[in-house]
Amino acid sequence: MALKLNMLPPSVNNMSVRVFVRAAGLPHEEENVWGQTQADEYLSKYPAGLTPTIETDELPKGILGESCAIMMYLASREGRDDLYPTDLGRRAMVDGANFFTLSILYPLVARATYPRLSFAGYPGEVATSEASDEDKETARKAAEQALPARLDVYPKFYGTDKGFIGGGDSPTIADIRLAATLEFLAVADTPLPGWAKDYIERVESALGEAYSEPASDVRGYIAQVQGAAVA
Numbered sequence: 423m424a425l426k427l428n429m430l431p432p433s434v435n436n437m438s439v440r441v442f443v444r445a446a447g448l449p450h451e452e453e454n455v456w457g458q459t460q461a462d463e464y465l466s467k468y469p470a471g472l473t474p475t476i477e478t479d480e481l482p483k484g485i486l487g488e489s490c491a492i493m494m495y496l497a498s499r500e501g502r503d504d505l506y507p508t509d510l511g512r513r514a515m516v517d518g519a520n521f522f523t524l525s526i527l528y529p530l531v532a533r534a535t536y537p538r539l540s541f542a543g544y545p546g547e548v549a550t551s552e553a554s555d556e557d558k559e560t561a562r563k564a565a566e567q568a569l570p571a572r573l574d575v576y577p578k579f580y581g582t583d584k585g586f587i588g589g590g591d592s593p594t595i596a597d598i599r600l601a602a603t604l605e606f607l608a609v610a611d612t613p614l615p616g617w618a619k620d621y622i623e624r625v626e627s628a629l630g631e632a633y634s635e636p637a638s639d640v641r642g643y644i645a646q647v648q649g650a651a652v653a
C-alpha cells in the first residue's frame with residue numbers, strides 16, 4: 423500500500439504532517455476525512471478518531487496517529503537526518519521542543535483560538551461548558567494572556583530568533599510543528615512577537631511550496647472565518 427495520509431485541511435496538527443511529507447519528498451495520497459473521523463469505519467482503524475493519521479502496511483496496526491510520532495517515524499524510516507537529527511544532542515532539542523509544543527503551547531493556543539475558529543473545544547473546558555458567552559471570553563483571554571511567556575521559551579531556549587530548532591541550517595520536524603502551530607495565532611488579539619513572524623518566514627522560505635501549499639488551506643480557512651466575523 424502506498425503511503426496514505428488522512429487529514430483535515432484547516433487543522434495545524436494536520437498541516438504539520440502535510441508539510442513534512444512534501445518537504446521529505448515522500449510519494450503519498452492525501453484523503454480529506456472531514457465528517458468521517460467519528461464514523462465506525464475510521465474508528466475501527468484508529469479508535470482515537472483523530473487526524474492526522476498515516477496508513478501503510480509497514481506499521482504494526484497499519485495506521486499511526488499523532489503528528490509528531492508520524493514525522494518521527496517517517497523521518498527515521500527515510501534516514502532524513504536533516505529533518506530529524508540522529509545526533510543525540512540535536513535530537514534531544516528537537517524532541518524537547520516538540521513535546522513542549524504539544525503539551526504546553528498547543529493547549530493554550532487551542533483555548534485562545536478555537537472559539538474564534540469555530541472549532542469544537544475539549545470536554546471540561548469553559549468554552550464547551552454551559553458558561554455565559556462573557557465567561558467563555560474571559561477564559562479565552564486568560565489563555566491568550568498566558569501565551570507570551572510560553573512563546574518566549576522558543577527564542578530563549580531553542581534559538582528560534584536566529585535559526586532552526588536543533589541547531590542545523592535547515593528546518594527540522596520541530597520547526598515544522600511550531601511554525602504550523604503559530605499560524606493559528608493570526609486570530610488572537612495579541613500580535614505575534616517579532617521573532618515569530620521572522621521565524622515563520624524563515625521556515626516557509628526554506629521549505630518553499632512544501633510549506634506554502636498546506637499553509638494556504640489553514641490561512642484560507644482563517645481568512646474565511648475572519649471574513650464571516652466582520653460580515
Ligand SMILES: N[C@@H](CCC(=O)N[C@@H](CS)C(=O)NCC(=O)O)C(=O)O
Binds near residue numbers: 524
Ligand atoms: N495531538 C494530536 C492532535 C490531533 C487532533 O486533535 N486532531 C483533530 C484536528 S485538529 C481531529 O482530528 N479531530 C477530530 C475531528 O475533528 O473529527 C496531533 O498532534 O496529531
